[in-house]
Amino acid sequence: MRIGELAARTGLSRDAVRFYERLGLVSGRRLENGYRDFPEETVTWLHYVRTAQSLGFTLAEIRRHGEELLDAPDSAEALSALFADKIRVIDTRMAELAALRAELSERVDTGCPLRAGAG
The missing domain is CATH 1.10.1660.10 (Multidrug-efflux Transporter Regulator; Chain: A; Domain 2)
Structure with a gap:
């Protein structure tokens, strides 16, 4: 087509x-x-x-794993493994964002929010 x-x-x-x-x-x-x-x-x-x-x-991840998924005898099992890996990446990123949020919250109303331990 x-x-x-x-x-x-x-x-x-x-x-x-x-x-x-x-x-x-x-x-x-x-x-x-x-x-x-x-x-x-x-x-x-x-x-x-x-x-x-x-x-x-990402498109890079899709390109990297696409052929192996299409050729996998049990693509559901292969997809489940990819999903589990992606969940781990998301969990790590969420923890990083929570730590960043906590750091920013500590700096609110400190007079100079860019200086660590300001107050």
């Missing part, structure tokens, strides 16, 4: 499809007239990419 149809069927813009193509997330063959021709399964893959992004995965 051509890029316009792929864009319409996935709800993405043509520019977004081209962007994903530049990143190596999708690929299509070039027809003699220079148009891109994408296989049917690209629609399903792009829906997967968008869902993964909405779950907090």
Whole structure:
């Protein structure tokens, strides 16, 4: 299918499809007239990419793990492992943000909030 149809069927813009193509997330063959021709399964893959992004995965993570997930005999098990890893990353980041919030809270109304131990 051509890029316009792929864009319409996935709800993405043509520019977004081209962007994903530049990143190596999708690929299509070039027809003699220079148009891109994408296989049917690209629609399903792009829906997967968008869902993964909405779950907090970066495009680099999706690209890195995409092929192994598609080829995994039990992709549910592989996905569960990726989700568990992502949860650990989120938990770490939440702890870092909580510590940052506590530090900022200690500096409120200290006269010079940029000086540690100001007061």
